[in-house]
Amino acid sequence: MKKAQGSKPAIGRLADRISSIFVPSVMLIAVVSALVWYNVGPEPAVVHMMVAATTVLIIACPCALGLATPMSVMVGVGKAAEYGALIRQGDALQTAGKLDLVILDKTGTITEGHPAVTRFHATDGDTGRLLALAAGLEQHSEHPLAEAIMAKAKEQGATPDNVTRFEALNGKGVQGELDGQTARLGNRRWLESENIDLAELQEEANAITAEAGTPLFLALGNQALGVVGVADAVKQDSEAAIRRLHDAGIRVMMVTGDVDGTARAIAEKTGIDDYRAEVLPEDKATIVSEMRGKGYTVAMVGDGINDAPALAAADVGFAIGTGTDVAIESAGITLMRGSLHGVADAIEISRATVRNIHQNLFGAFAYNSLGIPVAAGLLYPLWGILMSPILAGAAMSLSSVTVVTNANRLRLFKTTINAGKEGNQ
Ligand SMILES: [Mg+2]
Structure with missing residues (x-):
């Protein structure tokens, strides 16, 4: 983790790489244009030389570069927070x-990280009765599976039956008495050893197992009432x-x-x-x-x-x-x-942010690069145009405005969660 934190992000390196070429080039252009103006330019040569060199340095100043990455990252971090x-x-x-x-x-x-009832099936189709009896047994239990069954019964509006003589049997399940009959909720081996026929529930039990759940069989007396599937649900x-x-x-x-x-x-x-x-x-x-x-x-x-x-x-x-x-x-x-x-x-916000940074880097350099030849006086021999340092300053700030505006455009970004119908927004 330390290593990851210490390393410079790739985008930062890209900005550095561009600067390492850009800055010396600008210095060279400034010096060359000063020399040209001094030697072959009109009088007063010193004034023209100073104006041209200064204007080149001003317009080339990649001050928007400093904003390009942090502005987008700031907006991107805010956008990510908006999505939680x-x-x-x-x-x-x-x-x-x-x-x-x-x-x-x-x-x-x-x-979800905790067990929940994923399926329940009653042999006679009366799931209300199934859940009422299962909850009647489990209301006395402290097992995590019991909590899941109680929650399901409550959700389905089933009132727990008044089960007496509750007993939890390790590795088997729970049992109690209802209307003089023994009610049992537990695993297949235990119920079958009590001579309860579970064949009818086989298919449903298989479906529960296939979904990584645990089937709990319910019986009253010798009669199988149904099966409840408990699993850590997806x-x-x-x-x-x-x-x-x-x-x-x-x-x-x-x-x-x-x-x-x-x-x-x-x-x-x-x-x-x-x-x-x-x-x-x-x-x-x-x-x-x-x-x-x-x-x-x-x-x-x-x-x-x-x-x-x-x-x-x-x-x-x-x-x-x-x-x-x-x-x-x-x-x-x-x-x-x-x-x-x-x-x-x-991931989507990250990709949009990186794209935005690339646009910013382009914006930070585009004006400058276009402005440099004009500032150096390339248009002077043709039309007598020499840019004033004040105008250069204005042009330079325009690139900062571009970068800030573009970074703010990222605020409008929407991830694909809103496109899908299962979105949770
Ligand atoms: Mg975990």
């Missing part, structure tokens, strides 16, 4: 436009945001500590190009470095403490704003909305 992307490291904005690989953490970055706009990254020509990869099956389900659901499963926390940074070594300009997006080294190792680190402070501290950009759209927004 806080730029914390100066060159992150300029580097973001060059990214060609985005590596995403899974839990809390692509997904954020509703993750897929659309990943599509925007693809549209921008960027490869998207996921790294996760999860098992291969879960990782593959998420990758397929969201259209991710490539994934690495069962990655140890400390290996995330290694993968970032490995991909940089292959020539990619890499972004890492993450929310957790374990993502911090990878965020710091990337060309640009994006921290999910709802994530941990350590992640935020390690990243160059913080996404306040917690949505992956922020990554695509920042």
Whole structure:
């Protein structure tokens, strides 16, 4: 990270390179025109010599050059903030436009980061009854899955049944009593060992598993009532945001500590190009470095403490704003909305900003370059025109006005999030 902060952004180097040619050239032109005016110019030779040389130096002064980059960056940083992307490291904005690989953490970055009910299915179609009984059992439980079921029941307007004699059975599920019958909510092995036939729910359970969820079967007495799928759900706009990254020509990869099956389900659901499963926390940074070594300009997006080294190792680190402070501290950009759209927004804004800087550099030099021959007195032999230093000063300030005006044009920029119907704006 230190290395990244110490290095000068490419645009800065471009401005330096132009200056390194421009400044000596101008000095040379000033000296040559002074000599010419002194030797072959009209009287008073000294006055003409001084006027020509001074005017060349004034009109050539690339003072707008100093404004070209910072003005655009300032407007670009403001624009990014408008989209909820806080730029914390100066060159992150300029580097973001060059990214060609985005590596995403899974839990809390692509997904919500906590379990939620993704599907529920009742054998008799009465999902209200299913959720009422599931919630009746889970209201006594402290398991994270219970919270997800309670939330779903509340959302669907199901009142939890009054279940008595609650018991949580480790590695099996929960059970209690309703109307003198035993109610059970838990895994397949347990319910089947209690002689409950779950064949009818097989298809639905498979769908839950395919989406990286956990199926919880519900039975009252010996009768299977249905199945509830609980999973760490993919954020509703993750897929659309990943599509925007693809549209921008960027490869998207996921790294996760999860098992291969879960990782593959998420990758397929969201259209991710490539994934690495069962990655140890400390290996995330290694993968970032490995991909940089292959020539990619890499972004890492993450929310957790374990993502911090990878965020710091990337060309640009994006921290999910709802994530941990350590992640935020390690990243160059913080996404306040917690949505992956922020990554695509920042990249588009970066590209627009860099384009704007290039226009500014052109604007900063164009007037000067055109003005120099006139200031040197090239038109004098033809029409007797010699520019006054005052006019040169005015022309020079015009290039600053151009740069400032052009940089402000960036305020009108809109990212493609507004174009897509899944936009979260
Ligand atoms: Mg995470």
